[in-house]
Amino acid sequence: MSEDTIGRREGEPWIGRGLPRLEDPRLLLGRGRFVDDISLDGMLEAAFVRSPLGHAAIRSIDATRALELPGVHAVFTGDDLRAACSGPLLFEATLRGRQIQTTRQSVLPTDRVRFVGEPVAIVVADSRYVAEDAVELVEVDWDPLPAVVDENDALRPGAPVLHDNIPDNNFGHIEFSHGDVDGVFAGADRVFSKRFRLGRSMAAPLECRGTIARYDAATGDAEMWATGQGPYERRHSVAAVTGIPETKLRVVQPDVGGAFGLKGLIYPEDPALLVTAKILGRPIKWIEDRFEHLAASSHSKEMTVELEAAVRADGKLLGLRARYVGNAGAYAQLPPTAMVDALLAATMLPSVYDVDAVAYSVDCTLTNKCPTGAARGVGWVPGQLARELLIDEIARELELDPAELRLANCIGPEPRTTATGLHYDGGSYAESIRTVLEQIGYEDLRREQGRLRAEGRYLGVGISPYVEPAVFSTAYRQATGFGIATFDTVSVTVESDGSVIVRTPFHSQGQGHHTSFAQLAADEMGVPVESVRIEQGDTAGGVFGLGTFASRSAVIAAGSIAAASREVREKLLAVAGHQLEIAPEDLVLRDGLVTVRGSPSHSMPIGAVAHAVYFGGPAARPRELVEPTLSATRHHDPPETYSNGTMVAVVEVDIETGIVEIVRMAVVEDCGTVINPLIVDGQAAGAVAQGIGMALLEELHYDEHGQLLSGSLMDYLYPSATDVPAIEIDHLETPSPVTAHGVKGMSNGGTIAAPSAIAAAVADALTPLGVKIDRAPITPDYLISLLGEGSAVEHLHPEGHVS
Amino acid sequence: MTPEVAGVIGQPVEPIEVTLSVNGRDVTANVEPRLLLVDFLRHNLGLTGTHVGCEHGVCGACTIRFDGELARSCLMLAAQAAGHELETVESLSDDGTLHPIQQAFNEAHALQCGFCTPAMLLTTQQLLRDVPDANDREIREYLSGNVCRCTGYMGIVAAVKLARERQRSARPPDRS
Numbered sequence: 001m002s003e004d005t006i007g008r009r010e011g012e013p014w015i016g017r018g019l020p021r022l023e024d025p026r027l028l029l030g031r032g033r034f035v036d037d038i039s040l041d042g043m044l045e046a047a048f049v050r051s052p053l054g055h056a057a058i059r060s061i062d063a064t065r066a067l068e069l070p071g072v073h074a075v076f077t078g079d080d081l082r083a084a085c086s087g088p089l090l091f092e093a094t095l096r097g098r099q100i101q102t103t104r105q106s107v108l109p110t111d112r113v114r115f116v117g118e119p120v121a122i123v124v125a126d127s128r129y130v131a132e133d134a135v136e137l138v139e140v141d142w143d144p145l146p147a148v149v150d151e152n153d154a155l156r157p158g159a160p161v162l163h164d165n166i167p168d169n170n171f172g173h174i175e176f177s178h179g180d181v182d183g184v185f186a187g188a189d190r191v192f193s194k195r196f197r198l199g200r201s202m203a204a205p206l207e208c209r210g211t212i213a214r215y216d217a218a219t220g221d222a223e224m225w226a227t228g229q230g231p232y233e234r235r236h237s238v239a240a241v242t243g244i245p246e247t248k249l250r251v252v253q254p255d256v257g258g259a260f261g262l263k264g265l266i267y268p269e270d271p272a273l274l275v276t277a278k279i280l281g282r283p284i285k286w287i288e289d290r291f292e293h294l295a296a297s298s299h300s301k302e303m304t305v306e307l308e309a310a311v312r313a314d315g316k317l318l319g320l321r322a323r324y325v326g327n328a329g330a331y332a333q334l335p336p337t338a339m340v341d342a343l344l345a346a347t348m349l350p351s352v353y354d355v356d357a358v359a360y361s362v363d364c365t366l367t368n369k370c371p372t373g374a375a376r377g378v379g380w381v382p383g384q385l386a387r388e389l390l391i392d393e394i395a396r397e398l399e400l401d402p403a404e405l406r407l408a409n410c411i412g413p414e415p416r417t418t419a420t421g422l423h424y425d426g427g428s429y430a431e432s433i434r435t436v437l438e439q440i441g442y443e444d445l446r447r448e449q450g451r452l453r454a455e456g457r458y459l460g461v462g463i464s465p466y467v468e469p470a471v472f473s474t475a476y477r478q479a480t481g482f483g484i485a486t487f488d489t490v491s492v493t494v495e496s497d498g499s500v501i502v503r504t505p506f507h508s509q510g511q512g513h514h515t516s517f518a519q520l521a522a523d524e525m526g527v528p529v530e531s532v533r534i535e536q537g538d539t540a541g542g543v544f545g546l547g548t549f550a551s552r553s554a555v556i557a558a559g560s561i562a563a564a565s566r567e568v569r570e571k572l573l574a575v576a577g578h579q580l581e582i583a584p585e586d587l588v589l590r591d592g593l594v595t596v597r598g599s600p601s602h603s604m605p606i607g608a609v610a611h612a613v614y615f616g617g618p619a620a621r622p623r624e625l626v627e628p629t630l631s632a633t634r635h636h637d638p639p640e641t642y643s644n645g646t647m648v649a650v651v652e653v654d655i656e657t658g659i660v661e662i663v664r665m666a667v668v669e670d671c672g673t674v675i676n677p678l679i680v681d682g683q684a685a686g687a688v689a690q691g692i693g694m695a696l697l698e699e700l701h702y703d704e705h706g707q708l709l710s711g712s713l714m715d716y717l718y719p720s721a722t723d724v725p726a727i728e729i730d731h732l733e734t735p736s737p738v739t740a741h742g743v744k745g746m747s748n749g750g751t752i753a754a755p756s757a758i759a760a761a762v763a764d765a766l767t768p769l770g771v772k773i774d775r776a777p778i779t780p781d782y783l784i785s786l787l788g789e790g791s792a793v794e795h796l797h798p799e800g801h802v803s
Numbered sequence: 804m805t806p807e808v809a810g811v812i813g814q815p816v817e818p819i820e821v822t823l824s825v826n827g828r829d830v831t832a833n834v835e836p837r838l839l840l841v842d843f844l845r846h847n848l849g850l851t852g853t854h855v856g857c858e859h860g861v862c863g864a865c866t867i868r869f870d871g872e873l874a875r876s877c878l879m880l881a882a883q884a885a886g887h888e889l890e891t892v893e894s895l896s897d898d899g900t901l902h903p904i905q906q907a908f909n910e911a912h913a914l915q916c917g918f919c920t921p922a923m924l925l926t927t928q929q930l931l932r933d934v935p936d937a938n939d940r941e942i943r944e945y946l947s948g949n950v951c952r953c954t955g956y957m958g959i960v961a962a963v964k965l966a967r968e969r970q971r972s973a974r975p976p977d978r979s
Contacts, residue, residue: 020910021909021912024908025909028909028920030850030851030853030892030895030921032918034851034918037845069812070813129837204952206856206862206916206918206951206953207854207856207916257854257916257917258953260952289858290858290862510917682954683915685956685958686915689952689954718862718952721942721951721956722944750955
């Protein structure tokens, strides 16, 4: 067959093909292997005793009655665990190279808790059922302390203090200024300002966290099977706090049911489980339940943003000033601390706009809530919301079209350094705006909007151009202030039958690495995609790297697979040349066959070449190829690279119920060279759905004492199939000049852009009613409260606010 | 916790013998009265294709078919299944070949992490039986009891339609 099911002819590249995913069958057949699907001989199950209070001192923990329960094996506090290991069982979180404080989070604290759900003891029993019974019987004498939950309250003098070494509750304060900010603000025709607050949301993958820990006293070898986003980060952190050498700790990450950043973070349960397994000499399993997940894993994005824009009378943006106050929760969460929200929001302040005078300040406050950490879209989401809503308000005030105002201020397509010090590698910034407006029929929509308004219906259009930092590499860390240097490695090996193994430190949580990495390797090696096997998720068989987060895997995999494959292919061709008595330069390796250029019948299958290398002895290979190996391990740490795109949301607001219906959602995205369009579209749509959640549905509420009010999925609302419209996706391709194949990472874009597109569309719809949007999620009760304040609809709600 | 509840914890409870049909096979087992049906399927029978996402009936990852109707196996006790017929994702195919619905999910990229997928497949199968002529809105309504956190439902809706198209073209035009 000359053409396969995806339309690829022999010899054509795999990159760019919408190859259906190679990892799907086992997941479809119900044969996935998630952590709760694993059971080990002699395994016991654990549950944690957790704080029911937002802030409290611990007077005592009494496990007497729990230990009397049949089937209970142990109840350990932090002191018990610390006595049984050489590590500190303490997370010290800071950011190197910045004026940032350090929070100390004890694994199972014995003195004080700082958020609802913080674990203070581990209970081990024959089953989770019995372990949960025993949790009820552990008596903790709590001494409640005053709590603080709001990020702005936390900064006020006299606020309850969470950490004695941080008396102002401010984990990090950073100020930045570039250009003549004061000058442009003093000389501007107009200055506009906006205060915006995004509520607390979370990644909330459908599979909660889970870990199985095992310790072999005979060898001192420890093993963990755990949900995660890359096994090395977990091994590094758990080894450090337990005192177990990294060489003695194997971390396996099986199939992962979604992660979105949350499962790449470091949590106290893992070291607690490992030390408990060491004490008891039995494997211990802990599967997080949904309440634990909502209360005590990782939250995200809660932030107050204050923005000011200096504007010329014709709409030219002259300067931006911003203040970002993030809400870190009780501890800075590793890696890379809660600054991942506020600081990354700040560094993205200019986005696609040509503004030279930019100043920002960042604060990151500690509060009696679950720690916040990296989750899809991070602080770019509130930053984008505040900026784009302000730009719409400027357009409205100056009576300019919001699309025209954006285009008039948009940067050009060439690489540039932003005022905040990011090095864009070029993109279709303005072109994506024009393309999506054309795709959605912008002019027609405006006419439709006018027609519906005359009928008393409120249709709105929101435009959200975005730039997505697409690889968390050393260069990006340095540009944004996230300290440490990092790299990731990939090894490529051709086995003796000619099949190819690629070992990576990344870990797919649904991104389709087994397919897109195989496409990359197939092209680089010149083999069929079916003969490539991707191995990941196990420190025993892998190579070092930080794993999968921040849209980094595709870019780093492309670079490192390219480097390693080229090295191996060179060796293969040298041997083939030796065998065929032809100069290697005259050989072509394609679809697993080495052929002589211009003489296709003169060939050798890759398996025969590999067999000669493995078993042919020195005579089978050229003299200069001393080692009979077909393996190469290469690292990659790419320069900064940025995807971009523009999203448009069309909504209709029912001003009686406050319900927002998303009528249309269109995105034109540009992630450079597309490896697999099927996967890219899937990531784009999934990202938009999570953005819809943040825009309209998802919020974790606490009361003023730090009590969590959103402890179930009836309170924390996922977008369902009826909340997400059909998403219209189109692509532009501006290959990166600085990455292998021109690949830019993607998958955060939709989450960054969708909330602001939707919020802007709601504000646009309600323009005749004089309503401004200053928070999200935009819930019906929030809209009703806004509309109730306006005189235009007072007659609809004579009784006042509906809530 | 009240003293009365504390008094109940740890009291010995007699197991209950249950006989039920799972994927066409009869199963007899002794179960604790409080054992959740989903835990029974996953851990006692080893049918780990059915997943647990919330344990309170919202996410739909534990969806199975119970006497021909979709049901949340996290909201039922194993004891309640005695005498009933259950089907899980493992009923779609047991020899490694993909069922046409599974094939459509693969081709339309209807899964990413795969955690919601087994339940989504059963729901799709039921949808195609119950409302074979569903329009897009009705398809989304039908699927709305199953949360997918990864795909934005785009590939899933496409897969439902692809599977339906294939099903129709495989059948004689005059189906009744």
